[in-house]
Amino acid sequence: FYQLRVDRFKGAVFHTEKVGQSGHELDYIALGKRSDKVFVRIYLKSKEVVEMGYKPWFFKVWFFNGLINRYDLYVYEECFLKHSWKYVDLARCKFYSEFGSDSGKAAECKALLEGRLTKSPDMLRKFADSLTPKINLVMNVEYQVMRRHSKSYVLLPFKNNSNKGIHKRVYDFFDNRALIIDYLTHDVFRLVKKSDESEDSNKSRREDCAFWRSLRSTKLVDCHIKPESVHLVRDYSRNMNAEVVKQRALKSAVSLGLYHNPFNEKSPVEDMVDALCILNDNDIKQALRFKERKLRQFSEKELAQLSVIESPERRFSVFDNSTGEIL
Numbered sequence: 001f002y003q004l005r006v007d008r009f010k011g012a013v014f015h016t017e018k019v020g021q022s023g024h025e026l027d028y029i030a031l032g033k034r035s036d037k038v039f040v041r042i043y044l045k046s047k048e049v050v051e052m053g054y055k056p057w058f059f060k061v062w063f064f065n066g067l068i069n070r071y072d073l074y075v076y077e078e079c080f081l082k083h084s085w086k087y088v089d090l091a092r093c094k095f096y097s098e099f100g101s102d103s104g105k106a107a108e109c110k111a112l113l114e115g116r117l118t119k120s121p122d123m124l125r126k127f128a129d130s131l132t133p134k135i136n137l138v139m140n141v142e143y144q145v146m147r148r149h150s151k152s153y154v155l156l157p158f159k160n161n162s163n164k165g166i167h168k169r170v171y172d173f174f175d176n177r178a179l180i181i182d183y184l185t186h187d188v189f190r191l192v193k194k195s196d197e198s199e200d201s202n203k204s205r206r207e208d209c210a211f212w213r214s215l216r217s218t219k220l221v222d223c224h225i226k227p228e229s230v231h232l233v234r235d236y237s238r239n240m241n242a243e244v245v246k247q248r249a250l251k252s253a254v255s256l257g258l259y260h261n262p263f264n265e266k267s268p269v270e271d272m273v274d275a276l277c278i279l280n281d282n283d284i285k286q287a288l289r290f291k292e293r294k295l296r297q298f299s300e301k302e303l304a305q306l307s308v309i310e311s312p313e314r315r316f317s318v319f320d321n322s323t324g325e326i327l
Helices: 045-052 057-064 070-082 085-099 103-114 121-131 162-175 177-188 210-216 227-260 268-277 281-297
Strands: 005-007 013-019 023-031 038-044 139-145 189-191
Touching: 038 045, 038 177, 045 057, 045 070, 045 085, 045 139, 057 070, 070 085, 070 227, 085 103, 085 121, 103 121, 139 177, 162 177, 177 189, 177 210, 189 210, 227 268
Parallel strands: none
Antiparallel strands: 005 189, 013 023, 023 038, 038 139
Protein backbone atom coordinates (compact mmCIF):
# COMPACT_ATOMS: atom_id res chain seq x y z
CA PHE A 1 0.00 0.00 0.00
CA TYR A 2 2.85 2.40 0.81
CA GLN A 3 4.41 1.67 -2.59
CA LEU A 4 1.17 2.70 -4.30
CA ARG A 5 -0.10 5.68 -2.34
CA VAL A 6 0.55 9.31 -3.31
CA ASP A 7 -0.67 11.79 -0.69
CA ARG A 8 0.39 14.07 2.16
CA PHE A 9 -1.24 12.18 5.00
CA LYS A 10 0.94 11.08 7.89
CA GLY A 11 0.68 7.35 8.42
CA ALA A 12 -2.46 5.25 8.05
CA VAL A 13 -4.75 3.10 10.18
CA PHE A 14 -5.29 -0.48 9.02
CA HIS A 15 -7.68 -3.15 10.24
CA THR A 16 -7.06 -6.73 9.21
CA GLU A 17 -9.02 -9.89 9.92
CA LYS A 18 -7.40 -13.31 9.96
CA VAL A 19 -8.66 -15.66 7.25
CA GLY A 20 -7.82 -19.32 7.81
CA GLN A 21 -4.43 -20.27 9.21
CA SER A 22 -2.17 -17.93 7.25
CA GLY A 23 -4.29 -15.48 5.24
CA HIS A 24 -5.42 -11.98 6.21
CA GLU A 25 -8.20 -9.79 4.93
CA LEU A 26 -7.58 -6.03 4.86
CA ASP A 27 -11.06 -4.60 5.33
CA TYR A 28 -10.43 -1.04 6.55
CA ILE A 29 -7.90 1.70 5.79
CA ALA A 30 -8.10 5.25 7.19
CA LEU A 31 -5.93 8.22 6.24
CA GLY A 32 -5.92 11.28 8.44
CA LYS A 33 -8.31 11.99 11.32
CA ARG A 34 -12.04 12.63 11.32
CA SER A 35 -11.40 16.16 12.53
CA ASP A 36 -8.94 16.94 9.71
CA LYS A 37 -9.86 19.03 6.69
CA VAL A 38 -9.98 15.85 4.58
CA PHE A 39 -10.41 12.33 5.94
CA VAL A 40 -10.15 9.30 3.60
CA ARG A 41 -11.27 5.80 4.39
CA ILE A 42 -11.48 2.66 2.27
CA TYR A 43 -13.49 -0.23 3.66
CA LEU A 44 -15.41 -3.35 2.73
CA LYS A 45 -19.05 -2.25 2.70
CA SER A 46 -20.30 -5.81 2.17
CA LYS A 47 -18.77 -6.93 5.45
CA GLU A 48 -20.02 -3.88 7.34
CA VAL A 49 -23.67 -4.47 6.36
CA VAL A 50 -23.45 -8.15 7.31
CA GLU A 51 -21.71 -7.73 10.67
CA MET A 52 -23.45 -4.54 11.82
CA GLY A 53 -26.81 -6.28 11.28
CA TYR A 54 -28.63 -3.27 9.86
CA LYS A 55 -29.62 -1.80 6.48
CA PRO A 56 -30.11 -5.09 4.63
CA TRP A 57 -31.83 -3.05 1.90
CA PHE A 58 -28.31 -2.36 0.60
CA PHE A 59 -28.36 -5.91 -0.83
CA LYS A 60 -31.48 -5.19 -2.85
CA VAL A 61 -30.18 -1.83 -4.07
CA TRP A 62 -26.89 -3.42 -5.16
CA PHE A 63 -28.83 -6.18 -6.91
CA PHE A 64 -31.18 -3.77 -8.71
CA ASN A 65 -28.19 -1.75 -9.94
CA GLY A 66 -26.17 -4.73 -11.14
CA LEU A 67 -23.38 -4.61 -8.54
CA ILE A 68 -24.16 -8.17 -7.40
CA ASN A 69 -26.00 -11.11 -8.94
CA ARG A 70 -28.57 -13.53 -7.51
CA TYR A 71 -25.87 -15.89 -6.26
CA ASP A 72 -24.17 -13.04 -4.37
CA LEU A 73 -27.53 -11.96 -2.96
CA TYR A 74 -28.18 -15.49 -1.67
CA VAL A 75 -24.80 -15.66 0.10
CA TYR A 76 -25.17 -12.16 1.57
CA GLU A 77 -28.61 -12.97 2.96
CA GLU A 78 -27.40 -16.18 4.62
CA CYS A 79 -24.46 -14.33 6.22
CA PHE A 80 -26.75 -11.52 7.37
CA LEU A 81 -29.14 -13.95 9.05
CA LYS A 82 -26.19 -15.65 10.77
CA HIS A 83 -24.73 -12.22 11.64
CA SER A 84 -21.30 -13.50 10.61
CA TRP A 85 -18.99 -12.64 7.73
CA LYS A 86 -17.07 -15.85 8.42
CA TYR A 87 -20.15 -17.79 7.33
CA VAL A 88 -19.47 -16.86 3.67
CA ASP A 89 -17.88 -20.20 2.72
CA LEU A 90 -20.61 -22.24 4.43
CA ALA A 91 -23.23 -20.08 2.71
CA ARG A 92 -21.60 -20.91 -0.62
CA CYS A 93 -21.77 -24.59 0.28
CA LYS A 94 -25.44 -24.18 1.20
CA PHE A 95 -26.06 -22.66 -2.23
CA TYR A 96 -24.45 -25.67 -3.90
CA SER A 97 -26.39 -28.11 -1.71
CA GLU A 98 -29.61 -26.61 -3.09
CA PHE A 99 -28.66 -25.91 -6.70
CA GLY A 100 -25.53 -28.00 -7.39
CA SER A 101 -25.45 -30.67 -10.11
CA ASP A 102 -23.15 -33.17 -8.37
CA SER A 103 -25.26 -35.11 -5.86
CA GLY A 104 -22.17 -36.39 -4.02
CA LYS A 105 -20.75 -32.90 -3.51
CA ALA A 106 -24.19 -31.60 -2.55
CA ALA A 107 -24.47 -34.32 0.12
CA GLU A 108 -21.03 -33.34 1.44
CA CYS A 109 -22.19 -29.73 1.66
CA LYS A 110 -25.29 -30.77 3.64
CA ALA A 111 -23.07 -32.75 6.03
CA LEU A 112 -20.97 -29.62 6.61
CA LEU A 113 -24.05 -27.52 7.30
CA GLU A 114 -25.52 -30.06 9.71
CA GLY A 115 -22.23 -30.47 11.60
CA ARG A 116 -21.76 -34.12 10.64
CA LEU A 117 -18.58 -33.16 8.78
CA THR A 118 -15.98 -30.54 9.65
CA LYS A 119 -13.19 -28.90 7.70
CA SER A 120 -10.53 -26.39 8.67
CA PRO A 121 -11.18 -22.80 7.45
CA ASP A 122 -8.53 -23.15 4.74
CA MET A 123 -9.88 -26.49 3.50
CA LEU A 124 -13.44 -25.19 3.64
CA ARG A 125 -12.52 -22.21 1.47
CA LYS A 126 -10.75 -24.43 -1.07
CA PHE A 127 -13.75 -26.76 -1.10
CA ALA A 128 -16.16 -23.84 -1.65
CA ASP A 129 -13.90 -22.42 -4.40
CA SER A 130 -14.02 -25.75 -6.22
CA LEU A 131 -17.84 -25.69 -6.25
CA THR A 132 -18.89 -22.05 -6.53
CA PRO A 133 -17.35 -18.76 -7.74
CA LYS A 134 -16.17 -16.15 -5.27
CA ILE A 135 -18.78 -13.53 -4.45
CA ASN A 136 -18.63 -9.97 -5.75
CA LEU A 137 -17.55 -7.58 -3.00
CA VAL A 138 -18.62 -3.96 -2.63
CA MET A 139 -15.83 -1.61 -1.52
CA ASN A 140 -16.42 1.96 -0.39
CA VAL A 141 -13.87 4.71 -1.00
CA GLU A 142 -14.95 7.78 0.97
CA TYR A 143 -13.58 11.31 1.17
CA GLN A 144 -14.90 13.30 4.12
CA VAL A 145 -14.36 16.99 3.44
CA MET A 146 -14.81 19.56 6.21
CA ARG A 147 -16.25 23.00 5.55
CA ARG A 148 -12.98 24.77 6.38
CA HIS A 149 -11.48 22.90 3.42
CA SER A 150 -14.37 23.08 0.96
CA LYS A 151 -14.89 26.81 1.45
CA SER A 152 -11.53 27.39 -0.26
CA TYR A 153 -12.80 25.83 -3.50
CA VAL A 154 -13.23 28.23 -6.41
CA LEU A 155 -16.49 27.03 -7.96
CA LEU A 156 -17.24 27.62 -11.63
CA PRO A 157 -20.64 29.21 -12.41
CA PHE A 158 -22.06 26.45 -14.61
CA LYS A 159 -25.60 27.55 -13.74
CA ASN A 160 -27.14 30.64 -12.18
CA ASN A 161 -28.21 29.42 -8.74
CA SER A 162 -28.81 32.87 -7.27
CA ASN A 163 -32.52 32.04 -6.88
CA LYS A 164 -31.61 29.32 -4.32
CA GLY A 165 -30.91 31.95 -1.65
CA ILE A 166 -28.73 30.73 1.22
CA HIS A 167 -28.50 27.30 -0.43
CA LYS A 168 -26.77 28.72 -3.52
CA ARG A 169 -23.32 27.33 -2.63
CA VAL A 170 -24.73 23.84 -2.06
CA TYR A 171 -26.11 23.77 -5.61
CA ASP A 172 -22.84 25.20 -6.90
CA PHE A 173 -21.10 22.22 -5.30
CA PHE A 174 -23.46 19.83 -7.08
CA ASP A 175 -22.70 21.50 -10.41
CA ASN A 176 -18.93 21.29 -9.76
CA ARG A 177 -18.87 17.82 -8.24
CA ALA A 178 -17.08 16.23 -11.23
CA LEU A 179 -14.21 18.72 -10.86
CA ILE A 180 -14.18 18.33 -7.07
CA ILE A 181 -14.01 14.53 -7.30
CA ASP A 182 -11.27 14.78 -9.91
CA TYR A 183 -9.27 17.00 -7.55
CA LEU A 184 -9.80 14.75 -4.51
CA THR A 185 -8.96 11.50 -6.33
CA HIS A 186 -5.82 12.90 -7.95
CA ASP A 187 -4.29 15.67 -5.82
CA VAL A 188 -5.45 14.66 -2.31
CA PHE A 189 -5.02 10.88 -2.46
CA ARG A 190 -4.49 8.35 -5.24
CA LEU A 191 -2.93 4.96 -5.92
CA VAL A 192 -0.30 4.54 -8.66
CA LYS A 193 1.46 1.66 -10.37
CA LYS A 194 4.22 -0.27 -8.64
CA SER A 195 7.77 0.78 -9.41
CA ASP A 196 10.10 -1.13 -11.70
CA GLU A 197 13.32 -0.34 -13.54
CA SER A 198 11.52 1.26 -16.48
CA GLU A 199 9.23 3.41 -14.33
CA ASP A 200 10.02 6.80 -12.84
CA SER A 201 11.38 6.55 -9.31
CA ASN A 202 9.21 9.51 -8.31
CA LYS A 203 5.81 8.11 -7.34
CA SER A 204 3.98 11.37 -7.99
CA ARG A 205 4.83 11.15 -11.72
CA ARG A 206 3.62 7.58 -12.21
CA GLU A 207 0.33 6.62 -13.81
CA ASP A 208 -2.64 5.51 -11.72
CA CYS A 209 -2.97 1.80 -11.08
CA ALA A 210 -5.77 -0.15 -12.77
CA PHE A 211 -8.03 -0.07 -9.69
CA TRP A 212 -7.71 3.70 -9.35
CA ARG A 213 -8.35 4.27 -13.06
CA SER A 214 -11.53 2.23 -12.76
CA LEU A 215 -12.57 4.19 -9.69
CA ARG A 216 -12.01 7.56 -11.36
CA SER A 217 -13.91 6.52 -14.49
CA THR A 218 -17.01 5.49 -12.54
CA LYS A 219 -20.16 7.26 -13.68
CA LEU A 220 -21.29 10.02 -11.35
CA VAL A 221 -24.82 8.75 -10.87
CA ASP A 222 -26.75 7.82 -7.76
CA CYS A 223 -28.18 4.34 -7.29
CA HIS A 224 -31.68 4.69 -8.65
CA ILE A 225 -34.68 2.75 -7.38
CA LYS A 226 -37.76 2.77 -9.56
CA PRO A 227 -40.94 3.97 -7.78
CA GLU A 228 -42.54 0.54 -8.20
CA SER A 229 -39.46 -1.07 -6.59
CA VAL A 230 -39.42 1.09 -3.44
CA HIS A 231 -42.15 -1.01 -1.86
CA LEU A 232 -40.17 -4.19 -2.60
CA VAL A 233 -37.02 -2.79 -0.99
CA ARG A 234 -38.89 -1.72 2.16
CA ASP A 235 -40.67 -5.05 2.51
CA TYR A 236 -37.40 -6.89 1.90
CA SER A 237 -35.59 -4.86 4.56
CA ARG A 238 -38.38 -5.33 7.09
CA ASN A 239 -38.59 -9.08 6.53
CA MET A 240 -34.82 -9.53 6.80
CA ASN A 241 -34.64 -7.50 10.01
CA ALA A 242 -37.66 -9.35 11.42
CA GLU A 243 -35.97 -12.69 10.77
CA VAL A 244 -32.78 -11.55 12.54
CA VAL A 245 -34.73 -10.25 15.56
CA LYS A 246 -36.76 -13.49 15.72
CA GLN A 247 -33.59 -15.59 15.86
CA ARG A 248 -32.10 -13.27 18.47
CA ALA A 249 -35.29 -13.51 20.62
CA LEU A 250 -35.25 -17.30 20.42
CA LYS A 251 -31.61 -17.53 21.48
CA SER A 252 -32.20 -15.04 24.33
CA ALA A 253 -35.18 -17.05 25.58
CA VAL A 254 -33.13 -20.25 25.60
CA SER A 255 -30.31 -18.50 27.49
CA LEU A 256 -32.82 -17.08 30.00
CA GLY A 257 -34.22 -20.57 30.59
CA LEU A 258 -30.73 -21.89 31.30
CA TYR A 259 -30.06 -19.06 33.75
CA HIS A 260 -33.24 -19.91 35.68
CA ASN A 261 -32.68 -23.66 35.50
CA PRO A 262 -29.22 -24.76 34.29
CA PHE A 263 -30.31 -28.40 34.03
CA ASN A 264 -33.67 -28.00 32.31
CA GLU A 265 -34.49 -30.20 29.33
CA LYS A 266 -37.41 -28.19 28.05
CA SER A 267 -37.97 -27.53 24.37
CA PRO A 268 -37.21 -24.06 22.93
CA VAL A 269 -40.97 -23.50 22.65
CA GLU A 270 -41.38 -23.99 26.40
CA ASP A 271 -38.44 -21.64 27.01
CA MET A 272 -40.18 -18.97 24.92
CA VAL A 273 -43.46 -19.38 26.84
CA ASP A 274 -41.63 -19.30 30.19
CA ALA A 275 -39.86 -16.09 29.16
CA LEU A 276 -43.21 -14.44 28.48
CA CYS A 277 -44.88 -15.73 31.62
CA ILE A 278 -42.25 -14.38 34.03
CA LEU A 279 -42.83 -10.79 32.88
CA ASN A 280 -44.34 -8.49 35.51
CA ASP A 281 -46.09 -5.11 35.26
CA ASN A 282 -42.82 -3.18 35.41
CA ASP A 283 -41.41 -5.24 32.55
CA ILE A 284 -44.50 -4.54 30.43
CA LYS A 285 -44.34 -0.80 31.16
CA GLN A 286 -40.66 -0.72 30.27
CA ALA A 287 -41.39 -2.62 27.06
CA LEU A 288 -44.18 -0.15 26.24
CA ARG A 289 -41.81 2.81 26.67
CA PHE A 290 -39.28 1.09 24.45
CA LYS A 291 -41.92 0.41 21.79
CA GLU A 292 -43.05 4.06 21.79
CA ARG A 293 -39.44 5.19 21.47
CA LYS A 294 -38.84 2.69 18.67
CA LEU A 295 -41.91 3.88 16.77
CA ARG A 296 -40.54 7.41 16.77
CA GLN A 297 -37.36 6.18 15.07
CA PHE A 298 -39.29 5.12 11.98
CA SER A 299 -40.45 7.76 9.53
CA GLU A 300 -43.90 7.72 7.99
CA LYS A 301 -42.37 6.79 4.63
CA GLU A 302 -40.73 3.70 6.12
CA LEU A 303 -44.02 2.53 7.60
CA ALA A 304 -46.24 3.58 4.69
CA GLN A 305 -47.73 0.97 2.36
CA LEU A 306 -46.34 -1.89 4.44
CA SER A 307 -48.82 -4.71 4.87
CA VAL A 308 -49.21 -6.26 8.31
CA ILE A 309 -47.43 -9.60 8.49
CA GLU A 310 -50.18 -12.20 8.86
CA SER A 311 -49.08 -15.81 8.93
CA PRO A 312 -50.71 -19.05 10.17
CA GLU A 313 -48.38 -19.06 13.18
CA ARG A 314 -50.04 -15.90 14.55
CA ARG A 315 -53.29 -17.72 15.39
CA PHE A 316 -51.75 -18.81 18.72
CA SER A 317 -51.98 -16.79 21.95
CA VAL A 318 -50.63 -17.06 25.48
CA PHE A 319 -53.28 -17.18 28.23
CA ASP A 320 -53.55 -17.50 31.99
CA ASN A 321 -54.27 -21.14 32.88
CA SER A 322 -56.26 -20.22 36.02
CA THR A 323 -58.55 -17.56 34.53
CA GLY A 324 -58.38 -18.16 30.80
CA GLU A 325 -57.39 -14.51 30.26
CA ILE A 326 -55.48 -13.89 27.03
CA LEU A 327 -52.21 -12.18 27.82
